[in-house]
Amino acid sequence: MRAIALAAAVMATAPGAAAQSNHPAVALALATLQRDNAWTLEQQVSLCEIPAPPFQEQARAAEYASRFEALGYRATIDAVGNVIATRAGSGGGRRLVLAAHLDTVFPEGTDVRVRRTGTKLAGPGIGDDCRGLAVLLAVARAIALARVATAGDLVFVGNVGEEGLGNLRGTKHLFEAKSAGPIDAFISVDGIGLGMVSRAVGSNRYRVTFRGPGGHSYGDFGMPNPMHAMGRAIATIADLDVPEAPRTIFNVGVVAGGTSVNSITGSATMQVDLRSESAAALARVDSAFHRAVDRAVEAERARWPKSNISLAAEIEVLGRRPAGSQPDSAWIVREAVAAAAELGIPAPKTGAGSTDANVPIGLGIPALAIDGGGTGDGAHSLGEWYDDGDRGYLGPQWALLLAVRITARR
Numbered sequence: 001m002r003a004i005a006l007a008a009a010v011m012a013t014a015p016g017a018a019a020q021s022n023h024p025a026v027a028l029a030l031a032t033l034q035r036d037n038a039w040t041l042e043q044q045v046s047l048c049e050i051p052a053p054p055f056q057e058q059a060r061a062a063e064y065a066s067r068f069e070a071l072g073y074r075a076t077i078d079a080v081g082n083v084i085a086t087r088a089g090s091g092g093g094r095r096l097v098l099a100a101h102l103d104t105v106f107p108e109g110t111d112v113r114v115r116r117t118g119t120k121l122a123g124p125g126i127g128d129d130c131r132g133l134a135v136l137l138a139v140a141r142a143i144a145l146a147r148v149a150t151a152g153d154l155v156f157v158g159n160v161g162e163e164g165l166g167n168l169r170g171t172k173h174l175f176e177a178k179s180a181g182p183i184d185a186f187i188s189v190d191g192i193g194l195g196m197v198s199r200a201v202g203s204n205r206y207r208v209t210f211r212g213p214g215g216h217s218y219g220d221f222g223m224p225n226p227m228h229a230m231g232r233a234i235a236t237i238a239d240l241d242v243p244e245a246p247r248t249i250f251n252v253g254v255v256a257g258g259t260s261v262n263s264i265t266g267s268a269t270m271q272v273d274l275r276s277e278s279a280a281a282l283a284r285v286d287s288a289f290h291r292a293v294d295r296a297v298e299a300e301r302a303r304w305p306k307s308n309i310s311l312a313a314e315i316e317v318l319g320r321r322p323a324g325s326q327p328d329s330a331w332i333v334r335e336a337v338a339a340a341a342e343l344g345i346p347a348p349k350t351g352a353g354s355t356d357a358n359v360p361i362g363l364g365i366p367a368l369a370i371d372g373g374g375t376g377d378g379a380h381s382l383g384e385w386y387d388d389g390d391r392g393y394l395g396p397q398w399a400l401l402l403a404v405r406i407t408a409r410r
């Protein structure tokens, strides 16, 4: 998911490390990706026709693992359902995870058949993230066929739980349980085009429930009212001060509660979304939100001093994604720019987003989400489409060259 894409051009800089594309094995792997582009698209379509609703990625994961096995990799599936296939390096380089997410936003029963019209493919999930899944397989195949030797290990991961309430659980497991071993750098292929997300928009999401005994609007008038307390909280949240840069937002997105116009409701709930590119700014708006809820309860109690009934608010966490920022001068951003330059891709744009890369970026581990090439639109909608155009292979080539460059770093 690419919630936000505030793009800024990165100046094309001279490659930080020596060009890798003139190494014979690497050149052969790049040529293989171009020559066998139809194979890549075949993977993209056939994987996409296996449904992968949130928390139900198992069938697609099993098939994904077997495709890595068919390419000569040993693939395993970890405790949360991530597919992991490793190509061991010769030693001395960085251990890189190249990931793409298995899950989609589409519920069970969605028609996931893909329609082809020329170079255009249409179907739910075809870009987000069947493109990334196909790019990984194509890179794994080209590296194996061309016998590219990397210094650091290259670990391919098809991860679960990127979308929505999946809450990045697949990637969190990779870093918390180390199910793919130690990770020095992380690249998620997630998106269409040739840009990258280098800044992680963090989010905290909550459901707040205000509760009291409730009663009759006329007969019980004079007691604290959960709905009114919630209104007070919303009014305070609506007036919170947040910085424009780093961009920080708040939103009350869903409110519910009440039974009738002449009842004091027993409960009222709201769902709140807080986001920022900065962990510190996110923490500040988060504590202001918690204060707003506490003060709303106090103010509603204070409004009716003669009443001794209870009023309380409960805050549940719906999701947390860590925030973090990497400057355009960060080495991983420069490697991505240098790899693109080797392929003649004009300076790729950097942006902010909410992707699997949030987890490592939040931990201070160099990470990016890069696009997988082509063009497209309609992510998260039934009208999603992807068009490979005549240079779609540049996406897999970029991912491969970036992987080679990163694993070559000491």
Ligand SMILES: [Zn+2]
Residues within 6 Å of the ligand: 001, 002, 101, 128, 129, 162, 190, 191
């Ligand atoms: Zn995605």
